[in-house]
Amino acid sequence: MIKEKAFTQLIQEHQGMLFKVTSLYTDTKEDQEDLFQETVFQLWKYFETFRNESKITTWMYRVAMNTAITHLRKSKKRPNAVAVEHLVMLKTENHDPVWEDRLRQLYQQLNKLNVLEKGIMLLLLEDKSYKEISEITGLAPSNVGTRISRIKKKLRENLVK
Amino acid sequence: MEWEELQATWAQLGQELEEQKKLTKEIIMKMTQEKFTNKFRTLTQIETVGAIICYAAAIGVLVNFNELNTWYLALCGILTLAFITILPTMVLRALAKIRNLNIIQGTFKDNLRTYTKAKNHLLRLQRTGIMASFVSLFICLPVAAKLLSNKNIFEIGLKPTAWIGLGVVVILMFFFSRWGYRGYKKVTSAAENLLRDLE
Numbered sequence A: 001m002i003k004e005k006a007f008t009q010l011i012q013e014h015q016g017m018l019f020k021v022t023s024l025y026t027d028t029k030e031d032q033e034d035l036f037q038e039t040v041f042q043l044w045k046y047f048e049t050f051r052n053e054s055k056i057t058t059w060m061y062r063v064a065m066n067t068a069i070t071h072l073r074k075s076k077k078r079p080n081a082v083a084v085e086h087l088v089m090l091k092t093e094n095h096d097p098v099w100e101d102r103l104r105q106l107y108q109q110l111n112k113l114n115v116l117e118k119g120i121m122l123l124l125l126e127d128k129s130y131k132e133i134s135e136i137t138g139l140a141p142s143n144v145g146t147r148i149s150r151i152k153k154k155l156r157e158n159l160v161k
Numbered sequence B: 001m002e003w004e005e006l007q008a009t010w011a012q013l014g015q016e017l018e019e020q021k022k023l024t025k026e027i028i029m030k031m032t033q034e035k036f037t038n039k040f041r042t043l044t045q046i047e048t049v050g051a052i053i054c055y056a057a058a059i060g061v062l063v064n065f066n067e068l069n070t071w072y073l074a075l076c077g078i079l080t081l082a083f084i085t086i087l088p089t090m091v092l093r094a095l096a097k098i099r100n101l102n103i104i105q106g107t108f109k110d111n112l113r114t115y116t117k118a119k120n121h122l123l124r125l126q127r128t129g130i131m132a133s134f135v136s137l138f139i140c141l142p143v144a145a146k147l148l149s150n151k152n153i154f155e156i157g158l159k160p161t162a163w164i165g166l167g168v169v170v171i172l173m174f175f176f177s178r179w180g181y182r183g184y185k186k187v188t189s190a191a192e193n194l195l196r197d198l199e
Helices: A001-012 A015-023 A029-049 A056-075 A096-111 A117-124 A130-137 A141-160 B004-017 B025-038 B041-063 B071-099 B108-149 B158-197
Strands: none
Touching: A001 A015, A001 A029, A001 B025, A015 A029, A015 A056, A015 A096, A015 A117, A015 A141, A015 B004, A015 B041, A029 A056, A029 B025, A056 A117, A056 A130, A096 B004, A117 A141, A117 B004, A130 A141, A130 B158, A141 B004, B041 B071, B041 B108, B071 B108, B108 B158
16 A cells, blocks of 8 residues: 555656656557556556665656657557647646647657657756766766757757758 | 747646646556556457357347257257357456456465466366367257258258368368467466566
């Protein structure tokens, strides 16, 4: 019961983060929900093995991103279309079409990146440090820096187009 | 859009999500449990369709049972009825038992023990069903011939072409059964691995 309580609390606290990761790697609402469910299940599976050697969010990102990549491999496709409806699950009282349009554009840009770049970009947008990105992705910190420069360059070029 | 704008848009998404936290404890645990249950969804669907067909056939035999006018045809009818009602029911019950296993509550050891027992029962049922289906083919055939074409094949026998057809059916059944059984083993092993992962 203690495990269950701690786990549900953790998921409740970080459901927004899980939503972001799962929506980035899927292109339909159904697929996103399926990936979300799979991610929660994977987190439950490995919850007891988490040893506080890293931050709990670092561990969660790692599991979520690995699950998303495995999910992509299984479905043998890359998400391409940007269905903002599934991003904006979100029936906001303050409906903001400008922000929704920007969000759509942002996802369009992210979808032009490959799987790893997309993950790095997500973590960067989440304000993670290079060290944390390195811990989550398993890349060397110096490699993270190089990749981020490349991604930003790629994005800048795309945005100019 | 500039980098700062991307970041601001992303941050606003975070805020919107934060305001809309909608997962309850019940939903979270239900999602976890469902992942396990879903492993058996396709099997249950296939078996349910199969069971409905069997029950429909059983009703057909029952309604026309008086046409089986010799003791041996009546015996074949009873055996056919038993085969097409008991076995599908047992398979559905075994599947339900596995699907109802609560992986959230109970200890890992208990869950695995219950699952292994249910799995072995299900696989044993499948093996029995496969063997019984070969025998029942020869039992159902006179019943079907009598009810569908009003022919008593015990008296008139089978034409050579019918024997060939029967041989082809047996061969196809063999391959189909092997494929089906392997599918069962695959799904049950995957679910068992999933349980072992929870250790």
